[in-house]
Amino acid sequence: MAFSLDIRCHSEIGLVRRNNQDSGYVSPRMLVVADGMGGAAAGDLASTVAVRHVARVDRRFSGDDAPAHPHGEEMLTVLSGAVADANDELADLVAWDSSLEGMGTTFCGAMFSGTQLGIVHIGDSRGYLLRQGHMKRMTHDHSWVQSLIDDGQITPEEAAVHPHRSLLLKVLNGQPQHVPDTQIVDVRLGDRILFCSDGLCGLVDDDTIAEHLNTTNLDDVVDLLTTDAHAGGGTDNITIVVAEVVEFDPILDASEPHIIGAATTRKVPEHEVTAPLSLEQPPSTSKSRGKSTVLFDSEAEESMRYAPVDSMNRHHRHWLWPVVIAAVIAVVAGGIFGTRAYLSTQYxxxxxxxxxxxxxxxxxxxxxxxxxxxxxxxxxxxxxxxxxxxxxxxxxxxxxxxxxxxxxxxxxxxxxxxxxxxxxxxxxxxxxxxxxxxxxxxxxxxxxxxxxxxxxxxxxxxxxxxxxxxxxxxxxxxxxxxxxx
Structure with a gap:
């Protein structure tokens, strides 16, 4: 039996920060929170990139002529693909504008199939599940203090007041080695789901969050959680996505997607796209997509390879080929020398x-x-x-x-x-x-x-x-x- 989601969401600057670097996205199929970081290095841009890639993927499954909605592991493939594409774009942006180096974002969200959540998570934004009055955390923080808890060196209570509790070990920042966690979670009628940035869970303890998540009205849940985050100091941006699993409702399933936070106003600048080959992909994959496995402009080469030839002048092709080959060699050589020059400046x-x-x-x-x-x-x-x-x-x-x-x-x-x-x-x-x-x-x-x-x-x-x-x-x-x- 398929269910629907009744959703509420909220994102704000908080009481201390000058701007909101959090972004979020909700739809009948998606629940996502992204907490940008990097300060002057555009954390709001990083979270916006993540949310917009999710929105782009989500649009593929909306409308009457949309493909069948993913289920099970396929949800993880779809959502993880959107996250990987966002990470690639962050790398492209940094390569295009070095002043953006240092930006990154957490990502905590899920795709909903009607019976399951396909969760993808990296960083310290959190996902919670409340079932029959009992709350459990669905995600595991990629933070320094969490690693100390895992090693038995400090307690969760000590972690809550640790001076470096916000330090992260994994984020989306354009680096390929930062791989998100994934899992499938079955849902039941009446379940409450919460995704939030650490502007909430870093200032309000889990017991209080569970108490408020038990509140009957979803609007009141959001208000109470926000109020307690303010009472805790409001020192960070606060982004909250709350959903309740309800009986199938075609009106809820037809509701429009909603973007919140920085992504509502932040524009992603036009930039060059390098689309580097993943280390897990075989070299043939890049060729099939018309992309190069080395750092040079493959588009110039492709434009020459597929340039149309006038049929009235085919007898001249015997002298065209040497020109084309020479041009290709020049492009490749230039790319190789350019790459070497670039690498000589990296340490x-x-x-x-x-x-x-x-x-x-x-x-x-x-x-x-x-x-x-x-x-x-x-x-x-x-x-x-x-x-x-x-x-x-x-x-x-x-x-x-x-x-x-x-x-x-x-x-x-x-x-x-x-x-x-x-x-x-x-x-x-x-x-x-x-x-x-x-x-x-x-x-x-x-x-x-x-x-x-x-x-x-x-x-x-x-x-x-x-x-x-x-x-x-x-x-x-x-x-x-x-x-x-």
Whole structure:
């Protein structure tokens, strides 16, 4: 038996922020919340891109001549595809305008088949399900404090007041390695569904959310949740999508989609589309789509390959072919040289044979093509680093220049030296001292060139070898003894 959704939604700036970087989308088939981040680096743009890709996919299944609505795993394929396309466009926007580097967005939403929810989630926006008065969380935060809870280092109560509770480990920011979680959830008549940004769940505890979600009237549910988010300080944008599973209703199923938040006013600028080949795709896939697997303008090549030939002048083709071939070679050669020139300006800090090294180029390999090489080796052993320093450098720390790479290496060296001293002292970690988090992926006033969202300032690690910080450096948090064990 198929059901329908009775939906309410709300998005606002909150009491502190200057603008709304959250976006949302609701329709009889979709429920989505996206919490943009990046501050000046256009978090509102990132959430808008995510929502508009969802809206584009949703339109395919509306109307009398629309294809059959997806069910089961097919819903995850459709919604995950929209999220992947949004992530690709974020990468294109950053490549087109480097000032946008650092923007990103969470994504928490579901496709509804009438009997199931196909949920796709990345970041710390949350999905809740209330059934027969009991609420459970359908999503798992991709946050630093959640990783500490999972490791048994802090309790959920401690996480709620942790000074770095908003730091994220995974978001949509144009990086291919950030893959969302997916799941299928069966629904029952009377279920209540809530998707929200951390402007609500970061300020209001789950027990209070459950209490309000039990309220009879859906409009009152939204009002009560918003009021309590304000009472908690209203320090972030607040976006709420609430739906109740009801008997099939053709009027509800015919209701118009609704966009909320930043996406109602933010425009996505016209930009170049590079559409990079996914590492999971075989090379033949790109050719079938007319796209190139290397960084050069394949459209110029294709326009020459398929240019019409006048039938009255076919006898001249013997001299046209050398011209076409020469032009193609020129385009390919130009693309190769351009790509090499671009890669020569890119740097990152990573691991080479268990030691820290500075690489020149891009850490993203293209099929069998290696796009980087070790520019400088160091004597810093990865095993000597504080735990999260080690995880950061293992995932590759992008930097804007060789000078910035040296500054990052100096910070890593200082952290390794402090951990070596702490380990030699063998001092026990205080049980009440929470582990120092990684550099955040959540927004601050400044975007970093690493592709991650900017971080709140960390206490600098003292070291005479560390150069003076510049705006291009990747600052790492202070070393806590607990981070060295």
């Amino acid at each position: 990152y800090v990573g691991i080479d044979n268990d030691t820290v090294a500075i690489y020149q180029g891009s850490p993203d390999n293209l099929a069998w093509i290696q796009l980087s090489h070790v520019a400088e080796k160091t004597d810093i052993k990865a095993a000597d680093l504080p735990r999260y320093y080690r995880s950061r450098v293992s995932a590759n720390i992008r930097v804007s220049s060789m000078d910035s790479a040296h500054a990052t290496v100096a910070e890593l060296r200082s952290g390794a030296q402090q951990c070596q001293a702490i380990r030699h002292e063998d001092a026990p970690t205080p049980a009440t001292s929470p582990t120092t988090p990684p550099a955040p992926l959540r927004p601050s006033a400044t975007a970093h060139p690493s592709g991650q969202a900017a971080r709140p300032p960390a206490i600098p690690t003292p070291s005479s070898a560390t150069p003076s910080p510049t705006e291009d450096e990747v600052d790492l948090p202070a070393v806590n003894p607990g981070d060295c064990r």
